[in-house]
Amino acid sequence: xxxxxxxxxxxxxxxxxxxxxxxxxxxxxxxxxxxxxxxxxxxxxxxxxxxxxxxxxxxxxxxxxxxxxxxxxxxxxxxxxxxxxxxxxxxxxxxxxxxxxxxxxxxxxxxxxxxxxxxxxxxxxxxxxxxxxxxxxxxxxxxxxxxxxxxxxxxxxxxxxxxxxxxxxxxxxxxxxxxxxxxxxxxxxxxxxxxxxxxxxxxxxxxxxxxxxxxxxxxxxxxxxxxxxxxxxxxxxxxxxxxxxxxxxxxxxxxxxxxxxxxxxxxxxxxxxxxxxxxxxxxxxxxxxxxxxxxxxxxxxxxxxxxxxxxxxxxxxxxxxxxxxxxxxxxxxxxxxxxxxxxxxxxxxxxxxxxxxxxxxxxxxxxxxxxxxxxxxxxxxxxxxxxxxxxxxxxxxxxxxxxxxxxxxxxxxxxxxxxxxxxxxxxxxxxxxxxxxxxxxxxxxxxxxxxxxxxxxxxxxxxxxxxxxxxxxxxxxxxxxxxxxxxxxxxxxxxxxxxxxxxxxxxxxxxxxxxxxxxxxxxxxxxxxxxxxxxxxxxxxxxxxxxxxxxxxxxxxxxxxxxxxxxxxxxxxxxxxxxxxxxxxxxxxxxxxxxxxxxxxxxxxxxxxxxxxxxxxx
Amino acid sequence: xxxxxxxxxxxxxxxxxxxxxxxxxxxxxxxxxxxxxxxxxxxxxxxxxxxxxxxxxxxxxxxxxxxxxxxxxxxxxxxxxxxxxxxxxxxxxxxxxxxxxxxxxxxxxxxxxxxxxxxxxxxxxxxxxxxxxxxxxxxxxxxxxxxxxxxxxxxxxxxxxxxxxxxxxxxxxxxxxxxxxxxxxxxxxxxxxxxxxxxxxxxxxxxxxxxxxxxxxxxxxxxxxxxxxxxxxxxxxxxxxxxxxxxxxxxxxxxxxxxxxxxxxxxxxxxxxxxxxxxxxxxxxxxxxxxxxxxxxxxxxxxxxxxxxxxxxxxxxxxxxxxxxxxxxxxxxxxxxxxxxxxxxxxxxxxxxxxxxxxxxxxxxxxxxx
Numbered sequence: 012x013x014x015x016x017x018x019x020x021x022x023x024x025x026x027x028x029x030x031x032x033x034x035x036x037x038x039x040x041x042x043x044x045x046x047x048x049x050x051x052x053x054x055x056x057x058x059x060x061x062x063x064x065x066x067x068x069x070x071x072x073x074x075x076x077x078x079x080x081x082x083x084x085x086x087x088x089x090x091x092x093x094x095x096x097x098x099x100x101x102x103x104x105x106x107x108x109x110x111x112x113x114x115x116x117x118x119x120x121x122x123x124x125x126x127x128x129x130x131x132x133x134x135x136x137x138x139x140x141x142x143x144x145x146x147x148x149x150x151x152x153x154x155x156x157x158x159x160x161x162x163x164x165x166x167x168x169x170x171x172x173x174x175x176x177x178x179x180x181x182x183x184x185x186x187x188x189x190x191x192x193x194x195x196x197x198x199x200x201x202x203x204x205x206x207x208x209x210x211x212x213x214x215x216x217x218x219x220x221x222x223x224x225x226x227x228x229x230x231x232x233x234x235x236x237x238x239x240x241x242x243x244x245x246x247x248x249x250x251x252x253x254x255x256x257x258x259x260x261x262x263x264x265x266x267x268x269x270x271x272x273x274x275x276x277x278x279x280x281x282x283x284x285x286x287x288x289x290x291x292x293x294x295x296x297x298x299x300x301x302x303x304x305x306x307x308x309x310x311x312x313x314x315x316x317x318x319x320x321x322x323x324x325x326x327x328x329x330x331x332x333x334x335x336x337x338x339x340x341x342x343x344x345x346x347x348x349x350x351x352x353x354x355x356x357x358x359x360x361x362x363x364x365x366x367x368x369x370x371x372x373x374x375x376x377x378x379x380x381x382x383x384x385x386x387x388x389x390x391x392x393x394x395x396x397x398x399x400x401x402x403x404x405x406x407x408x409x410x411x412x413x414x415x416x417x418x419x420x421x422x423x424x425x426x427x428x429x430x431x432x433x434x435x436x437x438x439x440x441x442x443x444x445x446x447x448x449x450x451x452x453x454x455x456x457x458x459x460x461x462x463x464x465x466x467x468x469x470x471x472x473x474x475x476x477x478x479x480x481x482x483x484x485x486x487x488x489x490x491x492x493x494x495x496x497x498x499x500x501x502x503x504x505x506x507x508x509x510x511x512x513x514x515x516x517x518x519x520x521x522x523x524x525x526x527x528x529x530x531x532x533x534x535x536x537x538x539x540x541x542x543x544x545x546x547x548x549x550x551x552x553x554x555x556x557x558x559x560x561x562x563x564x565x566x567x568x569x570x571x572x573x574x575x576x577x578x579x580x581x582x583x584x585x586x587x588x589x590x591x592x593x594x595x596x597x598x599x600x601x602x603x604x605x606x607x608x609x610x611x612x613x614x615x616x617x618x619x620x621x622x623x624x625x626x627x628x629x
Numbered sequence: 630x631x632x633x634x635x636x637x638x639x640x641x642x643x644x645x646x647x648x649x650x651x652x653x654x655x656x657x658x659x660x661x662x663x664x665x666x667x668x669x670x671x672x673x674x675x676x677x678x679x680x681x682x683x684x685x686x687x688x689x690x691x692x693x694x695x696x697x698x699x700x701x702x703x704x705x706x707x708x709x710x711x712x713x714x715x716x717x718x719x720x721x722x723x724x725x726x727x728x729x730x731x732x733x734x735x736x737x738x739x740x741x742x743x744x745x746x747x748x749x750x751x752x753x754x755x756x757x758x759x760x761x762x763x764x765x766x767x768x769x770x771x772x773x774x775x776x777x778x779x780x781x782x783x784x785x786x787x788x789x790x791x792x793x794x795x796x797x798x799x800x801x802x803x804x805x806x807x808x809x810x811x812x813x814x815x816x817x818x819x820x821x822x823x824x825x826x827x828x829x830x831x832x833x834x835x836x837x838x839x840x841x842x843x844x845x846x847x848x849x850x851x852x853x854x855x856x857x858x859x860x861x862x863x864x865x866x867x868x869x870x871x872x873x874x875x876x877x878x879x880x881x882x883x884x885x886x887x888x889x890x891x892x893x894x895x896x897x898x899x900x901x902x903x904x905x906x907x908x909x910x911x912x913x914x915x916x917x918x919x920x921x922x923x924x925x926x927x928x929x930x931x932x933x934x935x936x937x938x939x940x941x942x943x944x945x946x947x948x949x950x951x952x953x954x955x956x957x958x959x960x961x962x963x964x965x966x967x968x969x970x971x972x973x974x975x976x977x978x979x980x981x982x983x984x985x986x987x988x989x990x991x992x993x994x995x996x997x998x999x
Binding site for chain 2: 036112113114115116117118119120121167168171173174177253254256257258259260261263314315316317318319322360361362363364365366367369370373623624625626628629
């Protein structure tokens with residue numbers, strides 16, 4: 012059965028590549044491919060479940076292949092199937108089937124018909140990869156692909172301002188979860204001195220409890236809870252969820268109503284063996300779940316739009332699921348998940364009908380409202396609900412704004428002289444780091460720290476830059492060079508192949524992106540990041556290439572840089588808190604900076620007025 | 630009640646030669662999962678179906694005392710004549726008849742026969758509509774086409790349950806003989822008015838009052854939604870989020886969207902309404918000038934108006950405050966004739982994509998029917 016599990020990932024992936032071959036107007040062939048994929052997908056899900064039940068409910072563990080192996084690091088694709096996977100895979104397959112069928116008619120003649128099905132097929136691949144994954148590395152690949160699919164569907168109507176803005180909001184939240192997962196993997200690696208798979212988590216727990224310093228296990232557990240909290244839109248990150256409902260109703264239904272938003276629940280269920288004996292972790296999860304359930308319920312009851320209400324209600328239910336997980340009621344959680352996923356998908360799909368239902372109800376069962384004094388408590392809750400407890404504003408003001416301000420401090424970097432000098436310096440340091448004498452005392456020198464902070468500053472500058480896009484893009488490359496140099500100075504010895512993985516991926520991505528930006532700059536002298544340019548309207552293919560470039564720049568699993576980044580992490584020791592924090596932040600802002608350039612240059616309302624341009628507020 | 634009945638009958642020129650059965654057909658539209666379903670219902674009924682109006686009107690006209698007073702005022706409805714209120718669901722192509730139990734025996738039997746005729750008409754209507762829907766094979770049997778059309782109106786996933794008033798360009802106000810035998814490709818509002826019963830134009834003034842407001846209003850709604858669907862229209866309806874039971878917005882923090890969504894206007898050509906009135910230009914001018922609110926529609930050219938002189942068959946086009954004779958650009962002989970309607974509909978071209986260039990190719994010119 013193990014080998015068959017791979018099919019669940021391969022089938023939607025092949026279907027994805029097959030749909031790429033057709034044009035947007037060829038709706039029939041695209042619909043046929045999707046039909047085959049959705050039927051096979053559901054067939055596989057049923058087959059796996061049946062097999063697993065007949066086999067006596069034994070977990071299936073299968074290692075597909077090892078992508079990279081050295082004396083200290085193993086990167087393997089690993090699959091795992093147990094009752095959690097069974098429920099998630101059956102629910103996912105049925106929902107994918109329903110939504111794909113619905114969308115075939117719903118998306119008819121839409122300008123993004125092909126794009127839509129490309130994206131949900133890729134999403135299906137990512138989803139299956141996540142739920143079937145047997146180790147963190149495999150899970151992480153799916154996790155990143157899913158994030159990109161989310162981004163693409165939120166920004167589906169890319170020629171309007173709000174989808175572009177909200178897609179960025181969602182992506183910035185997603186990146187928190189990506190980076191924290193990376194950090195969890197890093198610490199886990201140091202804890203166990205090897206890469207471990209999910210079935211070994213129980214063992215890892217024993218090791219963690221046996222170590223004298225509780226810090227490592229606390230760190231790992233926090234970095235497991237944080238991605239779950241972010242992806243499942245729990246307190247205080249709830250507000251991205253309703254804002255993500257920018258795409259077509261059917262995509263909102265499968266993503267934010269059901270499958271995508273429950274991935275946090277999956278992660279907690281998967282990692283439960285690791286933290287099941289840590290009381291503080293359980294209390295933390297219960298508190299977060301309860302806070303979400305309460306705040307989201309209050310919001311859901313007073314919001315004026317139907318999709319927002321559904322989104323918050325869904326988040327509130329997931330809050331309850333978090334509590335159930337912490338209390339150990341796992342079958343209840345699985346039931347709760349399936350119920351909530353189906354209900355929210357249905358509710359979102361029929362949300363346009365709410366007008367029919369309620370207006371008709373008002374006509375035939377009208378009762379005049381009774382005016383009575385509203386209690387102070389009720390009024391307070393009402394206002395808090397309408398304002399979403401100011402969570403969005405608070406997150407922006409205290410979460411994002413400080414970094415923007417910090418980046419703006421380094422505005423002088425816009426100057427060409429700095430850009431070139433820093434790049435040359437970076438390359439020089441890279442060479443110096445590679446050829447450093449064996450006697451070099453990396454821990455004492457402070458060199459890694461210095462270089463890493465330069466990298467972070469460069470990324471922060473790119474993230475907040477309002478100047479020329481090419482300069483910002485250039486600094487992303489320079490930042491990567493400084494990260495590499497920092498790691499070289501930090502570790503006694505690094506394999507050249509590992510360096511090569513990382514550098515090759517980033518360099519290709521940089522060149523591709525550079526070409527795209529140059530091309531746009533040739534058309535239009537001004538490509539400053541101070542506004543949206545909307546070039547995807549005229550340069551769709553260039554926009555797509557730049558998307559690939561941006562993904563490559565942040566180590567997305569399309570280039571070898573992906574493995575490179577994971578390997579680099581292992582060269583940072585478990586006690587270098589500041590250095591790892593800076594590396595985490597750097598990887599966080601490199602994605603935001605790259606996607607910001609993508610959004611500003613290619614997305615949003617087109618600047619030329621001979622195209623139809625939507626109002627900013629629509 | 631009598632006043633309403635009288636105004637209604639005189640307005641459409643039905644004051645003598647009553648048939649034994651008169652149907653008053655309202656229209657409405659049923660669609661599932663469509664926040665814009667009100668835009669498919671009756672505009673003159675505030676976006677609701679007109680069924681209640683039709684039923685009430687039939688009740689009034691069947692009322693004995695009303696008929697007595699009407700007879701005193703010169704409209705005598707024979708005792709054998711009965712009115713039936715009904716509604717045509719324009720999305721599902723289904724008819725519903727109200728209060729059939731008031732019919733006497735002869736009319737009851739005639740009604741059963743008429744229901745069959747209505748069914749045939751609905752089948753043909755479904756066939757004609759189906760050519761605009763890419764998902765329906767127009768060449769199927771009539772009943773299958775009808776079923777497919779009906780399915781659209783109850784499908785949760787159908788963003789185009791019907792095309793409503795899309796492609797509207799004309800309003801013909803006159804006797805139905807005027808447009809008999811003309812194929813107008815579902816583009817005309819047809820308003821009954823008999824000039825012979827109205828020598829001084831007093832009825833026409835009443836008839837013209839709602840024309841600008843209803844027909845012109847609908848036309849301009851489609852016009853502007855098509856001209857700039859992103860700003861003046863609602864854009865594509867797929868991401869719409871119903872807000873507060875009174876409107877739609879995009880996502881949770883977008884503004885309310887005005888106008889019609891893309892799916893309703895993609896087949897529409899943005900042209901202003903052409904009103905054709907079968908009456909002498911002097912009387913038409915007097916009618917449209919009867920109220921400033923009516924006149925500004927024509928004076929400011931929100932809609933065009935043409936008078937067809939009943940005696941000379943000459944057209945007069947209204948411009949700069951006067952009706953001037955209009956020279957026809959197309960000779961009558963140039964208009965081709967359709968011999969087999971079903972074949973003609975099946976052979977009509979389908980748009981390749983819904984880009985405006987392709988969408989316009991789907992529109993058919995005026996034909997004669999034989």
